[in-house]
Amino acid sequence: MSRARPLAFAVTGLSKSFGVETPVRDVSFVVPAGTVAVLVGPPGAGKTTVLRMLLGLLTPTSGTANIGGPGSGVQRGRQAVGSMLTPRGLHPARTARDQLRVFAAAAGVSDDRVDELLTLVRLDAVADQRILGFTPGMQTRLALAVALLGEPPLLVLDDPTLGLDGAETAWLYDYLRTHTRRGGTVLLTTRTLSAALPVADELIVLDHGAIAYQGSPARLRRSHPDRLLVKSSSQIAFATALAAQGFTDAVMRPDGRLAVAEASVAQLEAAAAAAQVQLTEVTAEHIHPDQVLATLTRGPATPAYAAPSYSAPAAYGMSR
Structure with a gap:
């Protein structure tokens, strides 16, 4: 060790x-x-x-x-x-x-x-x-x-x-x-x-x-993954099939789309086939890192020391 x-x-x-x-x-x-x-x-x-x-x-x-x-x-x-x-x-x-x-x-x-x-x-x-x-x-x-x-x-x-x-x-x-x-x-x-x-x-x-x-x-x-937003001919049947295949991180959005994490399009298609439902929409949702920061913090406070401004943030970048 x-x-x-x-x-x-x-x-x-x-x-x-x-x-x-x-x-x-x-x-x-x-x-x-x-x-x-x-x-x-x-x-x-x-x-x-x-x-x-x-x-x-x-x-x-x-x-x-x-x-x-x-x-x-x-x-x-x-x-x-x-x-x-x-x-x-x-x-x-x-x-x-x-x-x-x-x-x-x-x-x-x-x-x-x-x-x-x-x-x-x-x-x-x-x-x-x-x-x-x-x-x-x-x-x-x-x-x-x-x-x-x-x-x-x-x-x-x-x-x-x-x-x-x-x-x-x-x-x-x-x-x-x-x-x-x-x-x-x-x-x-x-x-x-x-x-x-x-x-x-x-x-x-x-x-x-x-x-x-x-x-x-x-x-x-891992706690804030990118997701695929999916619509199908039967969302309940599709979600059940996903869970059976181990994709349990799936959330129903207010617009009726199912947000699925840690799954590829091919895996979604396989779950749809198993559930005998048709996929009608698959859209990638990429989570920007500063969206993640916004969920962790409550925004600016009154600083004890003045802090300078930053340039616009870049893309999510690589994890280490």
Whole structure:
């Protein structure tokens, strides 16, 4: 039997109150080393507040938030963490190169590493331009470079796809997967489930500060499957035949169509033949991941920290 992975992040009973507001309520989760975990939720769900407590920038009202643990390969906790929060903390009057050099000097990192990172995040061509003129996507890439200066094994990234186009997002996710294959660990946040799925090993969905779902993308997908909407000459006989063949996840819709999960058209046709009924309509119903998120959450809350907007979500993506 394989040994359990050491924990890179561990949050237990975490809560935070600001006066009468409690943006985080009794949140608990762990992130094993070598994985990508994604905190997902609408604005005000508590994602950034959790990250700030994990990084020691906010003191929890109750509970604990720890980085590293026995056997995790992390020594003295936060020294091994690279973080990117919102707002990005960039000085608008500095150039990209100067911004990185300021942080590099504080971290004892050479200017060679600065040049390497400017190339990595594709800002080398604008390295001597002032940040004031950067697009949100360029600012995000520069903030990522700051987080990577010390080559930390643990990354904590708040809204890392903010302002990025499709190609830039694909590059980022490929980089993060490579990072975990090398033994690193990533905890990031996003507002949309569709943005999380292509990279997540583990999902933690927050709703008004509390956990609404925790588990793998595949398990969440199985609980919200795509369906085939079917009409037949006898819906009762057809549903009975489906159940007899093991297709028990079938729901009658108000419009009279039977919504069947985990079945192919060929299997529907076989059940119809067994029931001696005729299929008159078969329509695919694809469930968008952000429809799933909407069923898990109650929409935006008043955020403790202002959160930026996102671009339109992509298609459901692949489960991992």
